[in-house]
Amino acid sequence: MDFQIALILGQDGITNGAIYALLALALVLVFAVTRVIFIPQGEFVAYGALTLAMIGNGVFPATAWLLLGAGVAVAALDGLGALRAGQARKLPSVLAVNIGYPLAVLALLRLLPLTELGLAVQILLTMLVVVPLGPMMYRIVFQPIAEATVLVLLIVSVASHVAMVGLGLLFFGAEGYRTPPLSDASFEVGPLTVSGQTIWVIAASVVLIVALALFFGRTIYGKALRATAINRNGARLMGIPPALAGKLTFLLAALIGVLSGVLISPITTIYYDSGVLIGLKGFVAAIIGGLASYPLAAFGAVLVGLLESFSSFWASAYKEVLVFTLIIPVLVWRSLTSHHVEEEE
Template sequence: MDLQIALILGQDGITNGAIYALLALALVLVFAVTRVIFIPQGEFVAYGALTLAMIENGFFPATMWLLLGAGVVVTLADGVSAIRAGQSRKVVGIAGVNLIYPLLLLALVWSLPLRDLPLAVQVLLTLLIVVPMGPMMYRLVYQPIADAPVLVLLIMSIAAHVAMVGLGLVFFGPEGYRTSPFSNARFEIGPMFVTGQTIWVILSSLVFIVALALFFSKTIYGKALRATAINPNGARLMGISPMLAGKLTFFLAALIGALSGVLISPITTIYYDTGFLIGLKGFVAAIIGGLSSYPIAAAGALMVGLLESFSSFWASAYKEVIVFTLVIPVLVWRSLTTHHMEEEE
């Protein structure tokens, strides 16, 4: 290995690490607020990338039907609950958010010449379709068992992951897709070339991380999520709705996942089940941070990205094994240095 190859591998590792850092942020956030180990995080990456690919190729995105179907079920569930609680006026708002919005979006997407749209509009349509599935998933899958033990929530996450992978095969088929890069520029820096798409990925990740930091420190909703993560019972006593916190958390997780998929789809071929491996590497980074510290998780994400990149050069057949083996010493170290506490019944 010479210096040029090392720099190329380092560039790839940092690019991948930027995506894993975003996913680690989502996993840490979801676990801190809801105690859910969000295994389907990677599926939002695949759904975002493949939805953009369908739009770019002029096909009506099949995920639109999933959004509409989930909206119908949520409308029925929340509408019946509101009527039983004597709050019939809320039914209009519930239907507006969960049913009218998907119907209007469906009509808009159906009427547009998808292939001829600018890339920015295609990305926006992708986010408008995929991101609302996050709060809907929380409402249908996790909210009914929000007080269950972590193990039960983990089992439900596995079930949701399997269901989303199966639906992905139905919606997108077994073929892989790549999308057009945001930029075709190439910059020569010393002995290596840096592509415009790589710069897009790294800068977008940094901007999004900074935006989230400002959201958590400057806005009332961000502070509410921080309070819920630090002390759920205290936050509930202060009037912060656990249901609202959960939906907002899953909204942010879906946004991070879909955005990550959009960013990496020009770099690597995405299949219906690709998201699982990508999300799992973000999970390794989150584990390094103990599912609680985002700065450590971000550093772990860069470590995972670099380890994966250099492993692909030295032992490409075992690069996934090497990356996931990183979890073992981390877990052993945390097991030896952390005081164990039984979960409250």
């Protein structure tokens, strides 16, 4: 290996690490606020990328039907809850948000000439379809068992992941897709050629991380999520609804997943089950951060990206094994240096 090859591998590692950093931050956020180890995070990456590919090819995305079905389920749950609480006046707003919105999105996708739209509009449509599935998933799957143990939440999370992979095969088929790059430009930096897509990935990741930092530090909702992450019972006593915190957290996680899929799909072919490996690599980075530290999780993501890139050169057949083996010394070290704390009753 010469210096130029090392630079190329380092560039690829940092690019992939930027995506893994976003996923790791989303996993840390979801676990801190809801105690859910969000295994389906990678599926939002795949759903975002493949929905964008469908729209770009002029095909009506089947995820829009999933959005409608999830909206009907949420409307039924919230509507019954409102009726039982004697708050029938909330029914129109419940129906408008959970059924009216999906129907409006379906109408847009049916009426607009999808192939003639610009890439930015196609990405916006993708986000309108896939991102709301995050809070809907929380309402249907996790909110009813929000007080369960971490183990039960993990089992349900794995079941949700398996269901989303199966639905992905049904919606998108077994073929893989790539989307057009956000930029066709390329720049010469010494002996290294940097593509415009690489710059987009790294810049978008940095901007999103900064935006999240400002959100948590400057906004009321961000401070509410921080309070919930630090002390759920204390936040509840201060009037912060746990259901609202959970839905907002899953909304952010879905947004990060979809944006990650949009950024990575021009670089690599995405299949219906590609989110499994991508999400697990983000999970390894989150474990390095102890599912608690955002800076350590971001550092772990870059480390995972670099390890994956260089191991693909030295031992491509074992690159996944080497990446996932990284979790073993981290877990051993944490088990030796941390004290067991009983879960809250």
